[in-house]
Amino acid sequence: MMNRELLGPSLFLALFTLYAVVAWQIPLLPFEEYETVTSATLPKVYAVFGIVVCLLSIGSTLLKPNEKAAENQPLEKSHIVRTLGLLVLMVIYSAMLEPVGFLISTSAFLLVGFFVMGEKRKKILLFASIPVAVVFWFLMTQVLGIYLVPGDLWS
Amino acid sequence: MFDGIMLGLSTVLDFNNLMYVIAGCLVGTFIGMLPGLGPITAIALMIPITYSIGADSGMILMAGVYYGAIFGGSTSSILINAPGVAGTVASSFDGYPLAKQGHAGKALAIAAYSSFIGGTIGAILLMVAAPLLAKVSLSFQSPDYVVLMFLGLTAIAAFSNKGQFLKAMMMTVFGLMLATVGIDPSSGTERFTFGQADLLDGISFLLIAMATFALAEALINVVKPEKKDAKSLNDSDTPQIGSTKLTKDEVKDMAPVVGRSSFLGFIVGVLPGAGATIASFMAYATERNLAPKGLKEKFGKGSLRGLAAPESANNAACTGSFVPLLTLGIPGSGTTAIMLGALIAYGIQPGPMLMQENPSVFWSVIVSMYFGNIVLLILNLPLIPYFAKVLAMPKSVLTVMILFFSLIGVYLVSFNTFDLFMMVGVALVALVLRLLAFPMAPLLLGFILGDMIERNFRRSMMISDGSLSFLWDRPLTLSIFILSILVLLFPLKDYLKQRRADKTASKLQQEQVQ
Numbered sequence: 001m002m003n004r005e006l007l008g009p010s011l012f013l014a015l016f017t018l019y020a021v022v023a024w025q026i027p028l029l030p031f032e033e034y035e036t037v038t039s040a041t042l043p044k045v046y047a048v049f050g051i052v053v054c055l056l057s058i059g060s061t062l063l064k065p066n067e068k069a070a071e072n073q074p075l076e077k078s079h080i081v082r083t084l085g086l087l088v089l090m091v092i093y094s095a096m097l098e099p100v101g102f103l104i105s106t107s108a109f110l111l112v113g114f115f116v117m118g119e120k121r122k123k124i125l126l127f128a129s130i131p132v133a134v135v136f137w138f139l140m141t142q143v144l145g146i147y148l149v150p151g152d153l154w155s
Numbered sequence: 156m157f158d159g160i161m162l163g164l165s166t167v168l169d170f171n172n173l174m175y176v177i178a179g180c181l182v183g184t185f186i187g188m189l190p191g192l193g194p195i196t197a198i199a200l201m202i203p204i205t206y207s208i209g210a211d212s213g214m215i216l217m218a219g220v221y222y223g224a225i226f227g228g229s230t231s232s233i234l235i236n237a238p239g240v241a242g243t244v245a246s247s248f249d250g251y252p253l254a255k256q257g258h259a260g261k262a263l264a265i266a267a268y269s270s271f272i273g274g275t276i277g278a279i280l281l282m283v284a285a286p287l288l289a290k291v292s293l294s295f296q297s298p299d300y301v302v303l304m305f306l307g308l309t310a311i312a313a314f315s316n317k318g319q320f321l322k323a324m325m326m327t328v329f330g331l332m333l334a335t336v337g338i339d340p341s342s343g344t345e346r347f348t349f350g351q352a353d354l355l356d357g358i359s360f361l362l363i364a365m366a367t368f369a370l371a372e373a374l375i376n377v378v379k380p381e382k383k384d385a386k387s388l389n390d391s392d393t394p395q396i397g398s399t400k401l402t403k404d405e406v407k408d409m410a411p412v413v414g415r416s417s418f419l420g421f422i423v424g425v426l427p428g429a430g431a432t433i434a435s436f437m438a439y440a441t442e443r444n445l446a447p448k449g450l451k452e453k454f455g456k457g458s459l460r461g462l463a464a465p466e467s468a469n470n471a472a473c474t475g476s477f478v479p480l481l482t483l484g485i486p487g488s489g490t491t492a493i494m495l496g497a498l499i500a501y502g503i504q505p506g507p508m509l510m511q512e513n514p515s516v517f518w519s520v521i522v523s524m525y526f527g528n529i530v531l532l533i534l535n536l537p538l539i540p541y542f543a544k545v546l547a548m549p550k551s552v553l554t555v556m557i558l559f560f561s562l563i564g565v566y567l568v569s570f571n572t573f574d575l576f577m578m579v580g581v582a583l584v585a586l587v588l589r590l591l592a593f594p595m596a597p598l599l600l601g602f603i604l605g606d607m608i609e610r611n612f613r614r615s616m617m618i619s620d621g622s623l624s625f626l627w628d629r630p631l632t633l634s635i636f637i638l639s640i641l642v643l644l645f646p647l648k649d650y651l652k653q654r655r656a657d658k659t660a661s662k663l664q665q666e667q668v669q
Binding site for chain 1: 207321322324325328329331332335339341342343344346347374377378379380549550551552554555556558559562563566567570572575576579582583586588590591592593608609612613616617621657
C-alpha cells in the first residue's frame with residue numbers, strides 16, 4: 001500500500017496536472033492576444049508552481065533517511081460506514097429539500113441522521129428532530145420573514 | 156483617534172449591538188467548548204446570520220464569537236484536557252493538572268482573568284497600532300499589495316506545523332486555483348466552469364468555509380473520534396468546579412507574567428500566519444525560562460504561571476490578528492480570512508481606506524473587543540458550571556445539528572441546491588485531506604486572496620508595461636518581497652537541520668552495529 005505521506009502529494013500532482021491541461025486550453029479573446037497578462041496567465045503560474053511543490057514533496061519523502069512507518073491509526077469500519085451514511089444523507093437532503101419542502105425533509109434528515117449516528121433513544125430521535133425543524137421554520141419564516149421552500153410537490 | 160473611539164462606542168452601545176456582543180461571546184464559548192470545534196467553525200456557522208444584520212453588527216457578532224470560542228476552548232482544555240482549538244493546547248499543560256488536583260474553579264478563573272487582561276491590553280494596542288498602520292498603508296500601491304499578499308500566503312505556510320510546510324503550500328495553491336473558477340472579471344472569459352452555469356459566478360466563499368471547516372470538522376469527529384471526546388461527551392465526567400477565588404499572593408505572582416505574555420501575544424498575533432497557537436506556546440516557553448528554579452519545576456504539573464501565560468497571550472494574539480486585516484486587508488489567519496470574506500460579501504473592502512470609508516465598522520470592531528472581554532469576564536465566569544454541561548451533550552445530536560446548520564446556512568444565502576451538492580463534495584475532499592494531515596487554513600486564505608492577487612498583479616503589470624520590474628522598482632515593494640522570500644526559505648533551515656540530525660543518527664547506528 002502507498003505511504004500516506006506520498007498519497008496526498010500524488011493526488012495533488014494528478015489534480016494540478018489536470019488543472020494545467022485545462023489552464024492551457026483557456027480561450028483567449030482577440031484583444032488579449034497582445035497582452036502580457038491574460039486570463040490564463042495566473043492559472044498557468046499556479047499550475048506550474050503547484051506541480052513543482054508536489055514533486056518537491058514526493059522527492060523529499062522518498063529521500064528521507066531512516067523512514068519510519070507513519071503512526072497511522074487504522075480507521076474503524078463502523079466509523080467509515082457511519083461517515084459515508086451521513087454524506088449520502090446530506091446528498092439526499094439536498095436533493096429532497098426543494099421538491100418535498102423544508103419541514104418534512106429537515107425533520108427526516110435530523111431523525112435519520114441521529115439514527116445513523118447510533119442514537120436509539122426514541123425520545124431524542126423524535127424530540128430533537130421534528131420540533132427543531134418546526135421551531136427553525138417558525139423563526140425563519142414568521143419572525144425573520146425569510147422564505148423557506150414549502151415543497152414543489154405540494155404547490 | 157478619540158473621535159473614532161467615540162464613534163465605536165456609540166455603535167457598540169446601541170442596544171442591538173450590545174446584544175450581539177453578548178450573544179457572540181456566549182455562542183462562541185458554547186461552540187469553542189466542544190472538543191474539535193474551533194473559532195473558524197464557530198464563525199463559519201454564524202456567517203449566514205450576519206448577512207441579515209448589516210456590516211457593523213455582523214462584524215461585532217463575529218468578533219464576539221471569535222474570542223468567545225477561544226475562551227470556550229480554554230474551558231474544555233482545563234476541564235477535560237481536550238482543547239477545542241490549537242490556540243488553547245498550551246493552556247491544558249497546567250490547566251488540566253490543576254483541575255485534576257481539585258482546583259478547576261481556580262484554573263478557570265485564572266484563564267478568565269488572564270484572557271481579560273490579555274484581550275484588554277491587545278485592544279488598547281490595537282487602538283494605537285491600527286490607525287498608525289492604516290495611515291502608513293495609504294501610500295501602498297498595487298505592487299505592494301501583490302507582495303504583501305504573497306507574504307501572507309508564504310507566512311501561513313511557513314508557520315504551519317513542523318514538517319507541514321509543503322503540504323500547506325499545496326493547500327495554498329489549491330485555494331488559489333479554486334479562486335480562478337468562474338468568469339474572469341477583467342476579460343469576461345470563462346475559466347474552469349466546464350459548461351456549468353452555476354459555476355459562472357465562481358465558488359461561494361461561504362460554501363468553501365462551511366465545507367472545509369464546519370462540515371469537515373464534524374465528519375472527522377465521526378470517522379476518527381478521539382477517545383477523549385467519546386468519553387467526555389458520553390459520560391459527562393467533568394471535574395467539580397470548586398472555588399474560583401484567588402489569593403493576593405497568587406495575583407501578585409501572576410501579574411508580571413500576564414503583562415509580558417500579553418505584549419508578546421499581541422506582537423506575534425500581528426505577524427501574518429503566526430496567530431494564537433504560536434503566541435501561546437511562545438509565552439509558555441518564555442515564562443518557563445524566566446521562572447525561578449523552584450517555580451520552573453512546577454510547569455506542566457499545575458503551575459499558575461504556566462496557565463496565565465498562554466491564556467493572556469492567545470487572547471492578545473487574537474486581537475493582534477485584526478491589525479493586518481483592518482489596516483491592510485490581509486488576513487493573517489484562517490479566522491480573520493473568514494472575516495475578510497464576510498466583509499467583502501458586505502461590499503466592504505478592508506484595507507487602508509476602511510478607516511475613512513467605513514469608520515463605524517473599523518472602530519466598532521475595535522471597541523467591541525473590549526466589551527467582549529468584559530462580557531466574557533462577568534457573564535461567562537459565573538456560567539461556567541452550566542457551560543460545562545455542554546460537554547455532556549450527546550455527540551449523535553451535536554454532529555447532525557452541525558451538518559444541518561451548515562447546509563441550511565449555505566442554502567439560505569444562495570437558495571440554490573447545486574451549492575449544497577457541491578458543498579458535500581468539497582467536504583468529502585476536505586475530509587480526505589484532513590485524514591492525510593493537510594492543514595485547511597492555507598486553502599481558505601489562498602481562496603480568499605486569489606482574486607485580490609490577480610487583480611493587483613494585473614494592475615501592477617499594466618503599470619510596469621508588462622515587466623516584472625514592479626517587484627524591485629520601489630524600495631518598499633522590494634523589502635516586502637525579500638521578506639517573503641526569506642519567510643519561504645525559513646522552513647528549509649529546519650528541514651536541513653533535521654536531515655543532518657537524521658544522517659548523524661543513522662551513522663551512529665551503523666557504527667554501533669559494526
